[in-house]
Amino acid sequence: MSDTTLSDSDDQALLPGTAAERAAEDRAGLAAIAPEAVPLLPGEVVKHPSPFQYVMIAVVLCVLTGFEVAVSYMVGDIPDGLIVALLLAMMAFKFVLVASWYMHLRTDMKIFRRFFIAGGALALTVYVIALTTLHVWD
Amino acid sequence: MAQATLPRDDAHGGHDEHGAHARPQTNTGTTNPKLAMWVFLASECLFFGAFIATFLLYRGKSVKGPTPKDVLNIPFTSVTSFILLMSSLTMVLALAAIQRGDHRRFRVWVMATALFGLTFISGQIYEFTEFFRKGLSLKTNVFGSSFFVLTGIHGAHVTVGIIWLLSLWGLSLQGKLHVQNSEAVEIAGLYWHFVDVVWIVIFTVVYLIPK
Numbered sequence: 369m370s371d372t373t374l375s376d377s378d379d380q381a382l383l384p385g386t387a388a389e390r391a392a393e394d395r396a397g398l399a400a401i402a403p404e405a406v407p408l409l410p411g412e413v414v415k416h417p418s419p420f421q422y423v424m425i426a427v428v429l430c431v432l433t434g435f436e437v438a439v440s441y442m443v444g445d446i447p448d449g450l451i452v453a454l455l456l457a458m459m460a461f462k463f464v465l466v467a468s469w470y471m472h473l474r475t476d477m478k479i480f481r482r483f484f485i486a487g488g489a490l491a492l493t494v495y496v497i498a499l500t501t502l503h504v505w506d
Numbered sequence: 507m508a509q510a511t512l513p514r515d516d517a518h519g520g521h522d523e524h525g526a527h528a529r530p531q532t533n534t535g536t537t538n539p540k541l542a543m544w545v546f547l548a549s550e551c552l553f554f555g556a557f558i559a560t561f562l563l564y565r566g567k568s569v570k571g572p573t574p575k576d577v578l579n580i581p582f583t584s585v586t587s588f589i590l591l592m593s594s595l596t597m598v599l600a601l602a603a604i605q606r607g608d609h610r611r612f613r614v615w616v617m618a619t620a621l622f623g624l625t626f627i628s629g630q631i632y633e634f635t636e637f638f639r640k641g642l643s644l645k646t647n648v649f650g651s652s653f654f655v656l657t658g659i660h661g662a663h664v665t666v667g668i669i670w671l672l673s674l675w676g677l678s679l680q681g682k683l684h685v686q687n688s689e690a691v692e693i694a695g696l697y698w699h700f701v702d703v704v705w706i707v708i709f710t711v712v713y714l715i716p717k
Contacts, residue, residue, distance in 0.1 A: 410538035426595040440714040459710040480544045487548025491555035
């Protein structure tokens with residue numbers, strides 16, 4: 369973990385293919401980087417997504433954020449209940465996208481997912497009960 | 507959790523001859539730092555949940571202004587939220603670069619992430635300053651108290667993340683960060699993405715949901 373004697377060139381030597389092949393792959397752009405060329409990290413079960421897939425997720429997140437802002441300006445045009453439902457649905461979808469793709473919950477060991485879901489579910493349960501007790505939804 | 511790491515059976519610190527991470531010799535099958543980060547993030551759900559719940563509890567209960575309608579600037583915060591979202595993209599690109607052993611791109615992406623984070627924090631400071639100018643402070647009303655505490659604590663988390671990222675950038679510049687310890691980047695990334703998902707919730711609950 370703390371091997372400080374290796375240089376950048378040592379790292380390069382550990383990678384598959386020649387330097388020229390890797391440079392050619394870089395020039396071909398983000399879509400050309402094959403996830404199979406990247407070593408597995410601890411806890412990783414399936415290869416992480418490719419940079420191209422990361423960019424696609426970012427595009428979806430941007431579009432969703434745009435929709436969220438647009439919906440928030442529809443107060444008076446559509447019922448408030450519908451606005452809240454739409455905003456919460458889009459928020460949840462964005463949350464799941466980041467957690468599953470960028471935090472790699474869909475490709476890493478299930479134990480991480482279980483911890484995170486347990487924490488989130490516990491928080492949601494505790495605070496919904498607390499807020500309901502205090503009549504926040506009335 | 508008991509320390510369950512068994513002696514490593516290889517001479518590469520848990521990495522095979524191709525630089526890939528061998529399966530760690532722990533009874534969970536993963537490294538303890540990564541597992542610890544996930545446990546920490548699970549506890550952070552409860553931590554931020556408390557402040558979000560408090561905000562909801564005091565929502566619309568202020569007896570005097572300024573109210574959210576008077577101060578919140580949705581277009582401005584939408585831009586800073588977009589910047590924070592994009593920082594998550596640059597963070598995963600930084601991780602992908604270090605896994606490939608591409609240190610130059612790693613430094614570019616990690617610095618971009620830190621700069622996006624700094625831009626977000628700058629926007630938050632500007633927003634807070636504007637609110638103060640409009641008469642909203644921590645003591646003005648319950649909206650001010652719950653808003654500043656919630657967004658301020660999130661901002662503190664972002665600031666810690668920026669310092670962490672800049673440290674990784676410095677380590678890489680000194681040649682102390684390698685493919686073999688790219689897990690350090692992944693752990694920092696997990697923290698950064700968590701800060702991002704918390705903002706996704708705060709942005710919707712505090713700024714967008716009508717009252």
